Amino acid sequence: MAEKGITPRAEDFSAWYNDLIMRAELADYSPVRGCMVIRPNGYAIWEQMQQALDRMFKETGHENAYFPLFIPQGFIAREAEHVEGFAPELAVVTHGGGKELEEPLVVRPTSETIIYSMFGKWIQSWRDLPLKINQWANVVRWEMRTRLFLRTTEFLWQEGHTAHASEADAEAETLLILGIYRRFMEEWMAMPIVTGLKTPSEKFAGALRTYSCEALMQDNKALQAGTSHNLGQNFAKAFEVQYQTKDGGLDHVWSTSWGVSTRLVGGLIMTHGDDKGMVCPPRxxxxxxxxxxxxxxxxxxxxxxxxxxxxxxxxxxxxxxxxxxxxxxxxxxxxxxxxxxxxxxxxxxxxxxxxxxxxxxxxxxxxxxxxxxxxxxxxxxxxxxxxMQQALFDAAVARREANSLRGPKSKEEFIEFLQRDGGFVYAGFCGEPAVEAEIKAQTKATIRCLPMEEFRSAERPTTCIWTGKPATVEAVWARAY
RNA sequence: CGGGGCGUGGCGCAGUCCGGUAGCGCGUCCGCUUUGGGAGCGGAAGGCCCCCGGUUCGAAUCCGGGCGCCCCGACCA
The missing domain is CATH 3.40.50.800 (Anticodon-binding domain)
Incomplete structure (x- = not known):
């Protein structure tokens, strides 16, 4: 009898997570290190997620397309930050048909480069904008350490890529998608999230700014559940995506990209699962x-x-x-x-x-x-x-709130909270990247996001929790997956 | 890449210290009886003991060297 059960969460959360996935037959390990097989029970959940999201994307004017798995290696290098961010985790194909390739092909870690190379051909005038594309695909990132659903070498996701005529339009799109993600996570997954802006150190490689959805798991670790990036004109410039403006000028497009992945299945497990196994929200x-x-x-x-x-x-x-x-x-x-x-x-x-x-x-x-x-x-x-759908959401909100700390009175309280595996801490931040790095080094916690207005504390922090200097923003810290 | 654990029928494990030719539970197959919270009895199938080398009359076990997986840390959706 005992061996039929799964490890209780309180005993070993990681073991519980793995046991649950095996017991519920959601996924299995593959012969290749770091990769996973998504079994029918797990894939069915992903399909439900896909259907709901796909409908929402289409309702807001996005079209599905498909871009190739292989990307010329040179493409990745065209955007400086992008190459720096992704170079360490690329899988590269050097041979094809038994011969060494003239130029190696990268297995896509994300598709910005190949998509903007195509956008450059398709976009000529302001009449071609906005161009709003989504694709459902697999991507590969060579990770050092992997976990089923949460971080695997290959994973499934959707990636949206849009091009606009103005920075304001791109920003509106970025926020529109963030709202869609939020609605999906709350209303379908019954998983509450905090939305906000990533700090420069955590933003997407090549983005102007990144917004994210941050959920709190039952072990009080944060999970970045989705991201929406305003890319500015960075990729447009790197791939020369230009269009003729209404007044006859020439300008680079303003673009966005955004994605959620099969990681969401992991989030679902760690939000609702119990010691008997999976708990799936009805929707x-x-x-x-x-x-x-x-x-x-x-x-x-x-x-x-x-x-x-x-x-x-x-x-x-x-x-x-x-x-x-x-x-x-x-x-x-x-x-x-x-x-x-x-x-x-x-x-x-x-x-x-x-x-x-x-x-x-x-x-x-x-x-x-x-x-x-x-x-x-x-x-x-x-x-x-x-x-039940509502009750699961309410319970998850209650758990998150019970494990969140707003406005710690001192640096000591801040550290102590994080060290005993507390959840989200909301506190003032001076905005210095060096301070952010120091906090990470000492507490293992990172700034999950600078929360959007509705998630901020009623009582605005006035000083930085670490330096005591005037706070420029309120930040949410937590240890994260 | 560091630290820890583990590799033995499909799955989970014992056996390893102290060498003697492989066992338990679950599952699977067949038969009968069962069915309101993980069924019982009888019968059966199923193993290059991770790999390579060494020691030995003899190695799952001892020695040397590899490989793989999981967990914890450094990077990341």
Missing amino acids: LAQWQVVIIPIWRSDEEREATCGAAERLAAELRAADIRVTADTREGIKPGAKYFEWEGRGTPLRLEIGPRDLAAGTAMLARRTGGKEPIPMEGIATTIRRELDT
Whole structure:
């Protein structure tokens, strides 16, 4: 019995995370170091994420396209900061067809360079703008240390790339996407985030500025869940993406790029998972409801399985994602454990007693089990799913707030909070990069972001928590993944 | 790249100190009985003991050298 469980979070959070992924069959290690196989249960969650995000991108005027995996090595070098940022983690192809290549090909770590090289051909006039492209793709970054979903050598993501006629338009796009990410994370993933600006040391290599979504995991480490970059004219200049303005002039376009990855699955796990396994918010669950018929005799089997299938059809008609587990030879209890481990939000048990009473036994993944009438069951289930979705979000917000510290009174309190694995600390910052580096060296915490207005503290910090000098901004610190 | 752990049927492990020809649990397959919180009994299949070399009559075990994986740190979505 014990060996069937997973390591409790309190005992070893990393082990819990790995155990959960294996138990829920979300992913597996690949023969290649640092790479992962995303199994059907895990990929189904990613597909739900893709669908929701893809819809939101398209609703805001973005189109999908696909750019190649291979990038001429010289492209990466064209933007100074970009090459500096990515050079250490590039995978490079030197041979093809048995011969050494004239110019090595880089396996894309991100696609700015190849995309702007194409934008240069496609954009001639202000009439071609804005150009708003998204692609769903895999990218490769040679990481020193990897973790399933959170950091793997190859990962899946979407990367949006847009070109605009003005800096203001590019900034508006950057913030529009940040808002979409926020809505997705809050409303679909039930994962609260703090949005804000990255400091220069943490921004994307080649960006003017980077905004990010920062979530707090159950071990009180921060997870950067998504980023949206205003690239200014940096890449436009490097790849000569110019257009004729309305008044006949010539200007470089203003561009943005933004992305979220399969890392979000890791965020989902570490936001909602418990010691029994995965907990999946209803809106992202592959199966929102699993129906488990219970029988003894053959007649009972026919009756309960038949009822399960009819119930499944009824719920499906109400747009509820439902499956019936009619496997024979496995006891109901074993099925309960299996579906719980996978995080299925609701379970409906149908046995002879339920058939007689006109009810089904409803069990929630988040706790609680009671009989509900079959009459109007689709409405009941819909309400249960909506309630659970909201409850997961509320619980995650409450946990984050309980583990956040606003306005530490002293440097000592600040350090002490971070050292006992506290969560987010909001404090004043003088803006000096050297101070930021010193804090990182001493506390292992980094500035996750300079929070946007709505996340800032009511009481504005006036002094830098580290130097005591006047604060120029409020920053959120935490140890991070 | 440093520190720690580990490599033995599909999975998890014991056996290694003290050499003697491989075992346990889970899973799998077959049969019967079971089925409202991880089923029981009977039968069966399944192992280059990470790799290479050495010592020895004999190596999973001892010695030397490799390789790989996981965890913790330095870099990063």
